[in-house]
Amino acid sequence: MSALRWRSVDDGQVSVVHGDVELLRYTYEPTTDPLESPKPYIHPLRTRSGRVVSLFRPHDHVWHKGIAWSLPVVGNENFWGGPTYVHGQFYVQLENNGQQRHRSSTASGTDGEPTAFSHDLDWVTQNGERLFTERRTLSASLAGTDDWVLIFDTTMRNLSGRDVTIGSPTTRGRENAGYGGLFWRGPRSFTGGTLVTAHGLGGDDLRGWRGEWMAFAGRHDEEDGSSLVLMLDDTMNPHHPPQWFARSEEFACLNPAPFFSEELTVAADEEVRFRYGVGFSDGEAAKAPALADEVRTALTAVPRSARR
Numbered sequence: 001m002s003a004l005r006w007r008s009v010d011d012g013q014v015s016v017v018h019g020d021v022e023l024l025r026y027t028y029e030p031t032t033d034p035l036e037s038p039k040p041y042i043h044p045l046r047t048r049s050g051r052v053v054s055l056f057r058p059h060d061h062v063w064h065k066g067i068a069w070s071l072p073v074v075g076n077e078n079f080w081g082g083p084t085y086v087h088g089q090f091y092v093q094l095e096n097n098g099q100q101r102h103r104s105s106t107a108s109g110t111d112g113e114p115t116a117f118s119h120d121l122d123w124v125t126q127n128g129e130r131l132f133t134e135r136r137t138l139s140a141s142l143a144g145t146d147d148w149v150l151i152f153d154t155t156m157r158n159l160s161g162r163d164v165t166i167g168s169p170t171t172r173g174r175e176n177a178g179y180g181g182l183f184w185r186g187p188r189s190f191t192g193g194t195l196v197t198a199h200g201l202g203g204d205d206l207r208g209w210r211g212e213w214m215a216f217a218g219r220h221d222e223e224d225g226s227s228l229v230l231m232l233d234d235t236m237n238p239h240h241p242p243q244w245f246a247r248s249e250e251f252a253c254l255n256p257a258p259f260f261s262e263e264l265t266v267a268a269d270e271e272v273r274f275r276y277g278v279g280f281s282d283g284e285a286a287k288a289p290a291l292a293d294e295v296r297t298a299l300t301a302v303p304r305s306a307r308r
Contacts (some may be wrong), residue, residue, distance in 0.1 A: 178260025190218025
């Protein structure tokens with residue numbers, strides 16, 4: 001089994017490679033329109049066989065970019081992109097689209113597993129106020145014979161000098177729209193695919209369901225094949241187990257949404273931390289429980305105490 005390799009791709013981009021397959025590319029210095037709330041993103045994402053399992057800047061929601069840490073309600077600021085939900089008015093374009101700005105980075109594990117990339121970011125409002133500083137670490141490891149796992153770990157410190165409340169459109173009054181957090185947008189061909197939980201299969205009816213993990217099983221165009229993307233919430237995350245913002249019928253997405261229906265207030269100069277495991281596999285929905293076990297094992301193997 002060949003090792004994973006972490007490499008620089010271009011200014012502001014790094015990737016993880018296994019053999020001839022680039023499993024992920026992480027753009028940590030994006031050149032994004034300010035109205036899309038510029039933020040680092042992971043795209044493309046591929047299974048070990050090379051099948052692409054992410055989508056970048058779809059025309060229906062141009063602020064969706066592969067996998068990204070996206071928060072639509074941070075106080076009165078929008079770090080998601082596009083318009084802001086205003087109760088009674090629906091979505092309104094406000095002057096509140098913030099940015100997540102890369103400040104410095106370190107890479108480790110470049111010659112083997114687990115491979116990791118850490119960097120520091122500033123969360124800056126549209127009017128130039130720095131609300132949070134963040135340390136973010138991405139690590140990757142192989143799992144099973146055909147799978148791999150991404151670990152996403154973020155610690156955010158409130159620098160604003162006041163309490164900041166993080167929420168969602170649902171906490172602001174829109175029913176069943178609790179998106180926000182680590183958000184995955186799947187390929188167009190995955191539309192109409194299957195959402196998988198530990199208790200069974202479903203579709204958009206599972207939006208708002210609460211549980212440790214959820215997977216999406218979708219089919220690829222141009223080839224006879226299916227792939228799984230599975231996201232798992234760390235047991236120490238705030239509001240664990242999360243409610244899930246997930247879609248299948250309109251488009252494919254998964255999002256363990258910690259602020260779905262309950263706000264989280266981060267006090268001045270306090271930190272909040274979230275960790276997630278994301279598994280990637282070629283296969284059908286029936287493989288999801290085994291993939292969840294692999295992701296859980298990988299998440300446990302990266303010590304939670306390893307932080308700044």
